[in-house]
Amino acid sequence: MGASALPADASVLAIDGAVKRFGSRTALAGLDLRLGDGEVFALLGPNGAGKTTTINLILGFLRAEAGTIRVCGIEAGEDPVGARRHVAYIPEQVALYPGLSGVENLRYFATLAGLDPSKDEARALLAEAGLAPEAHGRKAGAYSKGMRQKVGIAVALARRARLLLLDEPTSGLDPSAAADFSATVRAAAERGTAVLMATHDLYRVREMAGRVGVLSGGRIVEEIDPTALDHAALERLYIERLAEVAS
Numbered sequence: 001m002g003a004s005a006l007p008a009d010a011s012v013l014a015i016d017g018a019v020k021r022f023g024s025r026t027a028l029a030g031l032d033l034r035l036g037d038g039e040v041f042a043l044l045g046p047n048g049a050g051k052t053t054t055i056n057l058i059l060g061f062l063r064a065e066a067g068t069i070r071v072c073g074i075e076a077g078e079d080p081v082g083a084r085r086h087v088a089y090i091p092e093q094v095a096l097y098p099g100l101s102g103v104e105n106l107r108y109f110a111t112l113a114g115l116d117p118s119k120d121e122a123r124a125l126l127a128e129a130g131l132a133p134e135a136h137g138r139k140a141g142a143y144s145k146g147m148r149q150k151v152g153i154a155v156a157l158a159r160r161a162r163l164l165l166l167d168e169p170t171s172g173l174d175p176s177a178a179a180d181f182s183a184t185v186r187a188a189a190e191r192g193t194a195v196l197m198a199t200h201d202l203y204r205v206r207e208m209a210g211r212v213g214v215l216s217g218g219r220i221v222e223e224i225d226p227t228a229l230d231h232a233a234l235e236r237l238y239i240e241r242l243a244e245v246a247s
């Protein structure tokens, strides 16, 4: 696969041989992953496969015992703040101030990153992230999960993050909200943002990701082109890998 062959310094994300243990438990057993501008990679794996650990290593919240994790060439274990400057993390539940509107939340979170977008700029960013204009002035306490995620994406756009990390982005979304959020992610990728998402959602993987890695036993055991597989084949692959973990 062309993108995997990118040299480390040309990759937005370059993980080489990452090993992470918790006591006697090995969460990651030599993970390799390269991601270039505009690529969307889905990390597919059962509970406990190491998806959250991978995200925490990239964010520099954990340190690997072996291997390297570089974001735009910056080693996340050595300079987590420098690496995080290029990364936007969208957790499963994006926390916003419920009493503030979408515009006010965006402007507040942008100031934390040293930015000062005007109201109009904030509206433009929210629109770019796919949030309907009529919601911009509404209090975020009434936002759905998908709407909160879009505010998170708008903050990432404001910060010009090179890498988006998404944790279970479509779990709990209804089909139309999930399809809508998939379009937001694809649009971000088309503008050049690299996206890494941890997910169980086989249904959305094909429409969101250009690359899919099956994480099992702390390694990517198989990388597939999701367009080359129909849903049934993807599901079979996933179940086979799940069975391997259980056995």
Ligand SMILES: Nc1ncnc2c1ncn2[C@@H]1O[C@H](COP(=O)(O)OP(=O)(O)OP(=O)(O)O)[C@@H](O)[C@H]1O
Binding pocket: 022, 025, 026, 027, 045, 046, 047, 048, 049, 050, 051, 052, 053, 054
């Ligand atoms: N802080 C910790 N202390 C001990 N063990 C941990 C810790 N964090 C993760 N682990 C273990 O490491 C392995 C990988 O966990 P991780 O949370 O990365 O998996 P995951 O793929 O994100 O799972 P899920 O889909 O349930 O979120 C699991 O065996 C887990 O029990």
